[in-house]
Structure formats: C-alpha cells, structure tokens
Amino acid sequence: MIVIGEKINGTRKPVAKAIQERDAAFIRDLARRQFENGASYLDINAGTLPKREPEDMAWLVEHIQESVPDAILCLDSANPVALKAGIEKAAKTPMLNSLSGEKFRIDGVLPLACEFKTELIILALDDKGIPRTSEGRLAIVRNLIEMTRAGGLPDEKLFVDPLVMAISTGTGNGNISLETCRMIHEEFPRVHLTCGLSNISFGMPLRSVLNQAFIVLTIQAGMDSVIVNPEERELRAIMMAAETVLGMDRHCMNFNRAFRAGKIGPKATA
C-alpha cells in the first residue's frame, strides 16, 4: 500500500501559520514524522492565495526535500503556476495532484504532467461535478486516460481517485466508490487507485472505525494507495491485516516483520 501523507496542508491552521512565518523547522518535522511513519509520498498544499502560492510552494518543496530526500513530493494545487514552481524546485520528479475532467485542469495540469512525465492523480469529476454513478465516473476517467496516453504518460504514472463521499449523506456512497474502483481496475489494470479515505466518515461518530472498515474493502477492490494521516497506527495495522488475509502478503512476512519492528500493534513506551 502506497501511503500519501496528507498533513502538509495550508488549509490547516498550524500549517498555514508555519508557511506564513517561514517556520521551516515545523514543516521539516511534519515531513519527517510522516515519512518515518510509512508515507513514501507527501502531499504539499500551500493553501494560500494564488498570488503567493508559487513562492510558498517552492519554499515548501525546498525544505521538505531537504528534510526527507527519499520521499516523493505530491504537489497539490489547481494553479499551474504553483505546480510549475514546485516542479522546478524539486530534486526528484514529483507527483501532481490533480487532473480532473474540469476544463481549467485539463488546460493547466495535463500539459505539465506530460511535459515533465510526472506521476499524476486523476479525480473522477468534471465541470458538472461528481457523477452519482460509477459508470459516470468511469466515463470521465476513460476520457482523461485517453488524453494522458496521447500525451505520452504511461498508465503506471496515474493514480485514479474514484472519489469517496460521506456515507452520512447517502447510504450507497461507499458502494459507488468501491464499484468505481473495481471497474477502473479491470479496464486499466496498470493504473493505480488512490483516495482521500476519511471522506467516507464525514459527519459520523467513531470516524476511525468507519475509515478502517472502508479501507479494507477498498483494498479488496484494487486500491493500492491512500491519502491519510500516516501517524494513525491503527489504520496502518488494518491495512496490512487486509493485505494479509487477502493473500497479498506471502507467508504473512510483511505483517510479521512490521509487528516485530514495532510498526504495527501497541506502541512501545520509552
């Protein structure tokens, strides 16, 4: 499971403050902690006004890659100028978050991804919004994959997000996302699947338990990446448990190794 750490997001107050005050130590620590907890990708959302965003993005990229040179940075913006500023600063080819069927993203994000051969998150929505059905979401994705292929981007670089909506707003919302996963996985077997997991539990109590149940189901449906807070130890454990009971962990070696290394299970107290 590829974990994309979600915490460097300027819409969160402490992060916004750190960006504004150029508190590099705070950002570097946030990056390091997520990476050490298994996030091989780090989402970077400056969350600032368009005018400031390119400069903020470049500053974030600079300090985060110094802190965790082995992480892949996932530049999260709808603003192509900010994405370009991040790409130019990045030592390793970053991932872009995200393309969708919205015209301004097709015009702004797609050319950058194709030019720099970046990994790319694709959202199953367009200018009309998020389709209610899995068929509608698949149609958008199919259309966008035609474009990325035409632009020379191999399917392996794509991370499709089927979009997860709150179960509290529609009893069928979980199944629509799962079905979308299965359809994409079948039609485009080399494409990765990812999602912002915690949307499923919005508006509900015991959100972490709902998230845990849902991630197990998404893994069975072909999901191989997730955008989460990597410091949630219980989520990490159940993801590995799902892979194990689904036969994706030969001889249970990953699970046993992670347990022995203290990466899952009760946290060792110092």
Place this chain on the structure above:
Amino acid sequence: MIVIGEKINGTRKPVAKAIQERDAAFIRDLARRQFENGASYLDINAGTLPKREPEDMAWLVEHIQESVPDAILCLDSANPVALKAGIEKAAKTPMLNSLSGEKFRIDGVLPLACEFKTELIILALDDKGIPRTSEGRLAIVRNLIEMTRAGGLPDEKLFVDPLVMAISTGTGNGNISLETCRMIHEEFPRVHLTCGLSNISFGMPLRSVLNQAFIVLTIQAGMDSVIVNPEERELRAIMMAAETVLGMDRHCMNFNRAFRAGKIGPKATA
C-alpha cells in the same frame, strides 16, 4: 449481524470446572454477559466425556435459559444423545451445531434437526476432511442442503460455515473462505452464512486486527452471522462499521444508535 457467543465451552478450563462443580452462578453470568453484549445466540459446548455429556448439556440448558430466556441456545455437540437431551430441556427450539458431510453426523444430527425443525449449522467438510478448494466445499454443502430440504427443513434455518483456516498456514486460506461464501450466497440466497472467525489469525501476532479485517470482508461476501466472543467491543464496532459503509445500514441509523447507547466506541467509565 447475528452474533453467536462462543464462551460457554467446556474445553475452556474455567467453564469445565464450573460444569463439573455445578457452579450455576458462573454459567448464568457468562450467559448474561454475552447476551447483554449482543449475542442473541449462545453456543453451549459441554466439552465432557460422552457418558456425562447428555446430563451436562441438560444442566447447562436449564440454567442458561433461566438466566437469558430471550437467547437462542446453540447446542454444540457431535453426540446425538447429548443434543437430544438439550433439545428436550430447551424451552425454545434451539439451534444445533453441527451437521457436516461426516457420516456419523448425517446419521446422528440430521434426523434430530429435521424432527425438531431446529436451526442448524452446516460445516463444509466430510469424512475426507476440509476440501482445499471453494468448489469442493460447495459440493459438500450442496449435497447436505439436498438432504435438509428432503427432510423438510427450510433453507432459512441453515447457517453454513464455509470453514476458515489460518492464514499463517496458507496465503490463500482467506480467499478460499470468502469465495466459498460468495458461491453459497449466490446458489442458496436464503441460507445464512456463519463462521468461527478467529481461526483466520491462529498463529499470528495482533490476532484481533486480523480478525477485524477479515470480518469486514466476510460481511461483504454475504456472511450474516459469526461465532465470537461478544465482549470484544472493537470487533462489534467494526462489524457495524462494515455494514454501514456497505450500505446495509439505512441512513446510518444502527451505527449512530449503537454509538449513542454506548454499545460501540470507547467504554464509558463508571
């Protein structure tokens, strides 16, 4: 989800001692606690020598049904004499655990189930053991359901156990059980599915996490009953969470209600 409480089992030392010493208070308390924690069925396994078993079974039935008159008792024995003794003592028609393709169970358990129109657990094994494949397990189940139908037992009374083997002894063991569930659910839609969940994690660390991941997957595969320790609060929460994200909990009402009633989530401290 129908929960069958597993704790009144004479192969467990404190239970064996209570049975031997006719410690009714111990047994009644064990019954009450399981029922209060959501087990509408209580498995009763006297676990004693064949000579003593009918008498012990009758004694257990008597005291358990006095303690929890609303529970359904699940008489767990391979000995038809003990089952008969339990049936005769039971105020409500009990469930029998279990029929399988083993000749001595076909000869001993099937006639009792058909005569008393009991609910009946069916194990997907026969005298040759547990088939390695889901097709092999389905074949045994199909054969047994022919017999229960011929004996006048409606499919609704059957709880088929696809058999869960330890993931530590075979990477494919989880998938074989899940596939067996799906096949039975499709061919016999009115039959219930149940299992002894914790077998999946035998020999592994963090068993409860593996059990939780697996129960989520079995629920999606059609499992609607489980034989567990109902006092495991985390398991109960993830079962309800799975039903919720799978769209089986209209407007998330069960989940929200269970949370407000303190049945799931952090335990209120007195």
